[in-house]
Amino acid sequence: xxxxxxxxxxxxxxxxxxxxxxxxxxxxxxxxxxxxxxxxxxxxxxxxxxxxxxxxxxxxxxxxxxxxxxxxxxxxxxxxxxxxxxxxxxxxxxxxxxxxxxxxxxxxxxxxxxxxxxxxxxxxxxxxxxxxxxxxxxxxxxxxxxxxxxxxxxxxxxxxxxxxxxxxxxxx
Amino acid sequence: xxxxxxxxxxxxxxxxxxxxxxxxxxxxxxxxxxxxxxxxxxxxxxxxxxxxxxxxxxxxxxxxxxxxxxxxxxxxxxxxxxxxxxxxxxxxxxxxxxxxxxxxxxxxxxxxxxxxxxxxxxxxxxxxxxxxxxxxxxxxxxxxxxxxxxxxxxxxxxxxxxxxxxxxxxxxxxxxxxxxxxxxxxxxxxxxxxxxxxxxxxxxxxxxxxxxxxxxxxxxxxxxxxxxxxxxxxxxxxxxxxxxxxxxxxxxxxxxxxxxxxxxxxxxxxxxxxxxxxxxxxxxxxxxxxxxxxxxxxxxxxxxxxxxxxxxxxxxxxxxxxxxxxxxxxxxxxxxxxxxxxxxxxxxxxxxxxxxxxxxx
Numbered sequence: 001x002x003x004x005x006x007x008x009x010x011x012x013x014x015x016x017x018x019x020x021x022x023x024x025x026x027x028x029x030x031x032x033x034x035x036x037x038x039x040x041x042x043x044x045x046x047x048x049x050x051x052x053x054x055x056x057x058x059x060x061x062x063x064x065x066x067x068x069x070x071x072x073x074x075x076x077x078x079x080x081x082x083x084x085x086x087x088x089x090x091x092x093x094x095x096x097x098x099x100x101x102x103x104x105x106x107x108x109x110x111x112x113x114x115x116x117x118x119x120x121x122x123x124x125x126x127x128x129x130x131x132x133x134x135x136x137x138x139x140x141x142x143x144x145x146x147x148x149x150x151x152x153x154x155x156x157x158x159x160x161x162x163x164x165x166x167x168x169x170x171x172x
Numbered sequence: 173x174x175x176x177x178x179x180x181x182x183x184x185x186x187x188x189x190x191x192x193x194x195x196x197x198x199x200x201x202x203x204x205x206x207x208x209x210x211x212x213x214x215x216x217x218x219x220x221x222x223x224x225x226x227x228x229x230x231x232x233x234x235x236x237x238x239x240x241x242x243x244x245x246x247x248x249x250x251x252x253x254x255x256x257x258x259x260x261x262x263x264x265x266x267x268x269x270x271x272x273x274x275x276x277x278x279x280x281x282x283x284x285x286x287x288x289x290x291x292x293x294x295x296x297x298x299x300x301x302x303x304x305x306x307x308x309x310x311x312x313x314x315x316x317x318x319x320x321x322x323x324x325x326x327x328x329x330x331x332x333x334x335x336x337x338x339x340x341x342x343x344x345x346x347x348x349x350x351x352x353x354x355x356x357x358x359x360x361x362x363x364x365x366x367x368x369x370x371x372x373x374x375x376x377x378x379x380x381x382x383x384x385x386x387x388x389x390x391x392x393x394x395x396x397x398x399x400x401x402x403x404x405x406x407x408x409x410x411x412x413x414x415x416x417x418x419x420x421x422x423x424x425x426x427x428x429x430x431x432x433x434x435x436x437x438x439x440x441x442x443x444x445x446x447x448x449x450x451x452x453x454x455x456x457x458x459x460x461x462x463x464x465x466x467x468x469x470x471x472x473x474x475x476x477x478x479x480x481x482x483x484x485x486x487x488x489x490x491x492x493x494x495x496x497x498x499x500x501x502x503x504x505x506x507x508x509x510x511x512x513x514x515x516x517x518x519x520x521x522x523x524x525x526x527x528x529x530x531x532x533x
Contacts, residue, residue, distance in 0.1 A: 026490075029489045029490065030485060030486075030489050032489070033222045033485060033488045033489045034222075034485065036221070036222050036223065036224055037218065037221050037222050039224055040224075041220070041221065041224050041225045041226050042224045042225065043224075043225045043226050045226075
């Protein structure tokens with residue numbers, strides 16, 4: 001391994017040169033702050049303005065649906081298994097044959113995410129074999145009670161897609 | 173006014189003078205406290221903008237109600253006195269810090285003496301022939317507030333803060349006094365009004381009397397920042413290392429009195445620097461017609477505002493000095509420079525009598 005000697009700046013040749021260097025450095029610093037005084041603040045005025053978060057931001061969970069409205073989640077519980085903080089609880093059930101909830105044989109009867117425990121690591125998303133679980137850009141999750149921080153399917157499930165007029169022949 | 177209530181004209185003049193002075197004192201004290209309140213707001217705003225953020229902008233339009241909200245919060249906060257503290261000195265210290273800060277302004281001439289509809293009018297509460305001596309003396313009394321606060325709190329952080337404050341202020345007072353002496357020697361008077369008058373008459377503020385005036389001005393401002401315990405010389409507070417320094421054990425209204433004292437002291441130092449080196453209401457001539465003369469205080473306040481901006485600007489830019497560096501700057505740089513500068517000024521004043529300065533005009 002090659003070592004590089006750390007070099008301190010050469011000492012000023014005399015006291016006057018040192019003083020001049022110090023004052024120059026001082027003026028430079030003051031110039032920087034004065035420049036920022038006339039620059040535009042980077043603050044986002046939060047309640048009025050909201051940041052456009054990056055597409056892969058890891059915010060609140062969402063359970064996705066297929067285009068025909070059926071849930072992607074098949075209730076396999078791999079997300080609950082992958083979760084390092086044990087924030088997810090899934091209870092699967094057989095799909096009723098006449099009115100299936102999801103595409104496969106099984107679906108998630110209960111799907112709970114404890115948002116107090118969640119650390120937003122995204123392992124659940126990676127574990128999901130059907131790409132049903134996504135972390136979305138929703139970040140305003142504060143609430144007043146512990147009970148309300150446990151999100152069920154009614155919160156997590158993506159809204160059903162609007163049925164176009166052309167889809168009217170589809171069953172359901 | 174002769175003979176009313178059996179009192180002669182001379183007595184009435186005295187009573188009138190007392191009433192006028194009381195009204196002026198009332199206006200100045202309240203003006204200073206109002207200036208303090210909005211100084212805190214503008215400091216937070218300017219600091220914010222220098223850090224690319226907005227600063228307070230929620231309480232009222234542009235945050236102008238923020239000082240009122242802060243004041244209400246501080247007034248209703250619990251006033252804690254530590255059990256181990258010396259209760260009376262703990263109470264006395266903030267008063268001893270604030271009162272001197274407020275009464276220094278009595279001798280500061282805001283504008284030229286003038287006549288309003290034939291009645292003489294002055295822009296200062298009192299014209300004292302040793303005004304600078306008064307200001308310097310009262311300013312050093314203010315240090316006791318900080319020292320006693322540190323001592324009476326019976327806390328090691330507060331004690332260290334008070335100790336630093338006393339060491340710092342005492343060493344910087346020397347350089348500050350010597351720098352002020354330069355202006356005093358130039359004017360040949362300790363009377364602040366006379367000092368301004370000399371500068372306005374000569375057409376040049378003392379800071380532009382090269383080289384001595386400028387050097388003295390720079391030394392005075394640096395020592396002034398240290399005297400006001402402001403960044404980069406805020407070692408008495410040093411929130412990173414001493415909690416909050418001398419006011420660690422203070423809360424509520426007593427704490428806000430220290431806060432007021434700090435800002436009013438900044439205003440005082442700005443005002444004194446303007447009087448001594450920037451010519452007070454210069455370039456408004458002292459013998460101008462009344463309407464022009466009335467602009468004198470405006471010019472003066474603009475100069476104070478520029479100094480206040482400088483205080484904020486320095487705070488936004490410079491990191492805090494280490495304590496030994498602070499002391500060596502004061503004793504090994506500022507004091508010798510001020511001393512040599514004073515000797516040079518005195519030599520020039522001795523060779524060329526007052527008003528015939530070779531480098532003025």
